[in-house]
Amino acid sequence: MKRVYMDNSATTPVKQEVLDTMLPYFTEHYGNASSIHSFGQEAKKTLEASRKIIADTLNTSSDTIYFTGGGSEADNWALKGVMKANAQKGKHLITSTIEHHGILHTCKALEKEGYEVTYLEVDSDGLIDLKELEQAIRPDTVMISIMYINNEIGTMQPIKEIGQIARKHKVIFHTDAVQAYGNVGIDVEALQVDLLSISAHKIYGPKGIGALYIRKGIRIQNLIEGGAQERRRRAGTENIPGIVGFAKAAELAHDNLEAHVAKLIEMRDRLAKGILEAIDYSKYNGHPTQRHPGNVNICFEFIEGEALLLSLNAKGISGSSGSACTSGSLDPSHVLMAIGLPHEIAHGSLRLSVGDFNTIEEVDYVIESLVEIVHKLRMMSPLYDKVKGGK
Amino acid sequence: MYTDKVMDHFMNPRNVGEIENADGVGEVGNVKCGDIMRIYLKVNNDVIEDVKFKTFGCGSAIAASSVATELIMGMTIEEALKLTNKQVIEALGGLPPVKVHCSVLAEQALKAAIYDYATKNNLTYAGLEGYDPSEADDDHHDVVDIDF
Numbered sequence: 001m002k003r004v005y006m007d008n009s010a011t012t013p014v015k016q017e018v019l020d021t022m023l024p025y026f027t028e029h030y031g032n033a034s035s036i037h038s039f040g041q042e043a044k045k046t047l048e049a050s051r052k053i054i055a056d057t058l059n060t061s062s063d064t065i066y067f068t069g070g071g072s073e074a075d076n077w078a079l080k081g082v083m084k085a086n087a088q089k090g091k092h093l094i095t096s097t098i099e100h101h102g103i104l105h106t107c108k109a110l111e112k113e114g115y116e117v118t119y120l121e122v123d124s125d126g127l128i129d130l131k132e133l134e135q136a137i138r139p140d141t142v143m144i145s146i147m148y149i150n151n152e153i154g155t156m157q158p159i160k161e162i163g164q165i166a167r168k169h170k171v172i173f174h175t176d177a178v179q180a181y182g183n184v185g186i187d188v189e190a191l192q193v194d195l196l197s198i199s200a201h202k203i204y205g206p207k208g209i210g211a212l213y214i215r216k217g218i219r220i221q222n223l224i225e226g227g228a229q230e231r232r233r234r235a236g237t238e239n240i241p242g243i244v245g246f247a248k249a250a251e252l253a254h255d256n257l258e259a260h261v262a263k264l265i266e267m268r269d270r271l272a273k274g275i276l277e278a279i280d281y282s283k284y285n286g287h288p289t290q291r292h293p294g295n296v297n298i299c300f301e302f303i304e305g306e307a308l309l310l311s312l313n314a315k316g317i318s319g320s321s322g323s324a325c326t327s328g329s330l331d332p333s334h335v336l337m338a339i340g341l342p343h344e345i346a347h348g349s350l351r352l353s354v355g356d357f358n359t360i361e362e363v364d365y366v367i368e369s370l371v372e373i374v375h376k377l378r379m380m381s382p383l384y385d386k387v388k389g390g391k
Numbered sequence: 392m393y394t395d396k397v398m399d400h401f402m403n404p405r406n407v408g409e410i411e412n413a414d415g416v417g418e419v420g421n422v423k424c425g426d427i428m429r430i431y432l433k434v435n436n437d438v439i440e441d442v443k444f445k446t447f448g449c450g451s452a453i454a455a456s457s458v459a460t461e462l463i464m465g466m467t468i469e470e471a472l473k474l475t476n477k478q479v480i481e482a483l484g485g486l487p488p489v490k491v492h493c494s495v496l497a498e499q500a501l502k503a504a505i506y507d508y509a510t511k512n513n514l515t516y517a518g519l520e521g522y523d524p525s526e527a528d529d530d531h532h533d534v535v536d537i538d539f
Contacts, residue, residue: 302447303447304425304426304447304448304449304452305449306449306450307401307448307449307450307452307453310393310398310401310450311402314398314402323425323449324424324425332425343422343423343424343425344422344423344425347422347425379407380404380407380445380446380447380453381445381446381447382418382427382428382429382445382446382447383422383427383447384447385409385445
């Protein structure tokens with residue numbers, strides 16, 4: 001059966017060029033970058049060259065990039081590290097209600113340790129209110145952490161404006177840019193961001209490798225203690241194949257950004273338009289324009305998301321949903337709740353995220369399949385005939 | 392995550408639809424939880440002659456409805472009242488623990504439909520003793536710990 005992968009916000013395939021770059025670092029150049037011999041020095045050289053590539057994509061210097069085991073570690077480190085290192089200033093942190101769990105669960109852990117967190121609400125498009133943000137800043141506020149692009153609904157926050165507010169009030173600003181990196185140009189100087197989390201597997205790189213940008217002069221405690229790697233800030237033998245792959249993926253993403261974004265937007269808009277026009281009682285979630293170039297998130301009334309995903313999967317199509325049944329809890333996704341969707345509508349959500357390997361033909365196949373599936377599920381739904389009966 | 396039987400009943404559900412002038416109709420669940428099940432019964436001489444369902448819910452909710460209708464087709468009312476969620480799970484070859492509530496919902500929807508039939512026809516059944524339809528709605532999610 002033909003398979004269509006439209007879950008690129010969950011993860012992406014590793015590009016062939018990326019894999020080719022990585023392979024020699026498993027079998028030939030396998031040295032430990034801390035070793036003094038030639039194997040180690042080769043690894044060290046490659047490590048620093050990779051760090052430079054990533055730094056260049058963010059318009060910063062190499063000594064601000066710290067490799068981590070992925071986006072979640074970068075998020076954990078940013079929040080715990082900064083809050084603990086700056087506790088003499090205060091114990092207050094500002095974030096939003098729609099952050100990734102890498103942030104939200106870290107906030108919950110900090111609250112248990114006596115830190116105080118303000119969760120900014122978002123409007124129906126998923127945007128925070130800048131005035132509310134500014135009003136939430138207190139003398140004991142150490143840090144603001146607001147995600148760049150939301151992973152579920154694709155909404156992009158005004159990061160530059162948030163950076164200005166943070167700088168004006170001398171508050172440290174972290175952004176989780178895991179979904180943004182490789183999909184929007186990022187300049188940490190222009191944005192006035194102090195810390196930024198990124199991950200390789202969202203940009204056609206390998207899983208298990210990410211990085212945290214830390215502006216020079218930011219006080220931060222270590223999360224992983226041990227050896228002297230990463231300038232004594234993040235212990236653990238460096239994952240050289242992963243880092244090399246990350247750098248290659250970052251370089252490709254950076255060099256092809258414009259074409260990548262244009263291609264994704266074309267597919268995204270065709271997909272969204274096609275679905276919304278063909279299926280009634282469907283609602284587009286997230287900001288209409290200020291959003292991830294590949295993200296489509298739509299709620300279909302009267303049906304449930306998991307049933308939708310299973311039916312799509314039977315046709316070879318991979319997507320994801322914010323329904324309760326896919327999360328293992330009783331509530332639909334916290335993001336869909338935060339933008340004000342009623343439970344019954346949030347249960348019928350579908351996220352399709354297009355990427356570099358999708359085609360227009362696939363987009364059309366998905367639209368066609370969805371029309372059929374939504375109709376079939378609605379014909380089974382006792383909610384749908386109530387609506388139809390009332391017409 | 393699901394057995395082949397669950398997937399078969401989800402992809403090719405049996406007895407979907409409505410029965411006009413049904414002898415009994417039962418609906419349980421709520422939209423907030425994300426699952427609603429409605430069962431229609433046609434009863435003749437105390438035997439379930441036809442049964443149809445409509446379900447809003449996840450794959451296992453639809454599969455549980457489908458298999459439940461298959462199980463009770465042709466049963467007497469008293470026999471159908473003995474259907475348990477465990478039998479529904481067995482007939483599906485098992486359900487993941489977080490989906491056990493879907494089988495409970497199927498058992499409750501059937502009971503609600505029979506209750507409706509009994510009330511309309513002034514009939515009493517041993518299996519309905521102590522049954523209160525208003526209590527059945529929201530507690531199906533609490534049942535999650537059946538071993539299989």
